[in-house]
Amino acid sequence: LxxxxxxxxxxxxxxxxxxxxxxxxxxxxxxxxxxxxxxxxxxxxxxxxxxxxxxxxxxxxxxxxxxxxxRPGPMYQFYGKWPFYRLWGIQEPASVAFSLGNLYMHYHYLRMLAKEIPTKYYLRPFILGYAAVNINTWIQSTIFHTRDLPFTEKLDYFSAAMSILYSVYYATLRIFQIDDRRKQLLLGGVLLGLFATHMFFMSFVAFNYVYNMIICGIFAVLQGAMWVMWYFVVGYLRQNKRVLSYGHWVLYATGANALTVMLEVFDFPPIGRVFDAHSLWHLSTIFVAPLWYHFVILDS
Incomplete structure (x- = not known):
């Protein structure tokens, strides 16, 4: 909205x-x-x-x-992008640097999760999968911002959509405590089918930025709303003291994530032709990841 x-x-x-x-x-x-x-x-x-x-x-x-x-006056975009100073051929150095920061953060927590998450916990492979999917997303973001080309753009957009959809998958498995392998595979198959349909439309029908934003926005909001509802229903309404003791961390992560998106909504020309709203969004998400992973570790 x-x-x-x-x-x-x-x-x-x-x-x-x-x-x-x-x-x-x-x-x-x-x-x-x-x-x-x-x-x-x-x-x-x-x-x-x-x-x-x-x-x-x-x-x-x-x-x-x-x-x-x-040219005096306001700065214009060229081919849909602000004029950035490149560095060693890197088209958007700030976004590349901050994408690498996010990549490191998810890699760091992947190693931590492998040590901290109990081996018999039914969501362990999905938690590790979450970190792995996000590592791929930030690799593709780094490549795309290094050089904006049609194929790097598609890889970046599709990887971002995959990470959002996987977040919905993990939230559904955890909130509804789906530990049956067949149900896990069924839900995964449905979401994978939606993802394949999305990729097909974007690749062969129309690479529509507004459509992509709407679809990703719907699933991102859905995932955040699921966690907020889980915390209030299970924590407050059912008075689950265990959830109340740590569940607020998922609210911090969800709220921080929502705030960072404002940098995408309210765009502005790059400061010094280096730092624009999008690159600062990538910077801000580095600090959201620890909030989420802290919750995941406590929850496991």
Missing amino acids: LVVVATRSSIASEGDELPEFISCVNSTIAAQCSSSTAQQQQQQPLYLRLTLWTCEDNCRYNCMHSVTDA
Whole structure:
């Protein structure tokens, strides 16, 4: 509801429609990229070749910054993204650094969970699976923010959707105490089918950002609502003192997660062309993970 209320009409990518940008790109490409593709690649610095920057991509990058430098007034987005200063070919250095921070956090807790979670606990493999799924998500996020290409974008979006769906899966198994293997597989199969359908639509029908946001938002809210209801129903209404003694940690994690999403809703131009709202969102989620894993360990 907050996303819907905060949404307002906007032109997402006005910068690449500017006449001076189009003129700069056309003239620069004509001057610098007239040779064969192989020759163009050899002329590029090694770090740009390793990060898959073509001659044309490099011209667009340079024109984006030259137009932004010369143009007064508000900063524009180009091809749906803010103009960031790259580092060694890395397209969005801040988001890459903070994605690696999240990756480390989930890896750290995967090792801790393997030691702390009782081996006979029926949810142990699913808890470890949660950490593993999130490790993959942050690997894909690191790759995508290093270089925004169609295939890296899909991997990033699909991995993020997978982590959200897996959160719903784990919440359902825990809250309803589903320890029957057949029921676990059935629920997993249903959610996997939904995920496959989502990937098919995004890959072969339309890579629709609004649709993706709505679907991921629905499941993220569902997962958070499930935990909040579990805590109040089991803890307060049923007066389960054990749950009341530690269950508040899941409220902290859910609340913190909801607050960090505000950085995605209220976007702003990058500070120093490095730190934008999205990169700061990645920074904030580093500190949410310990709240969640602390709850999981106590709950086990």
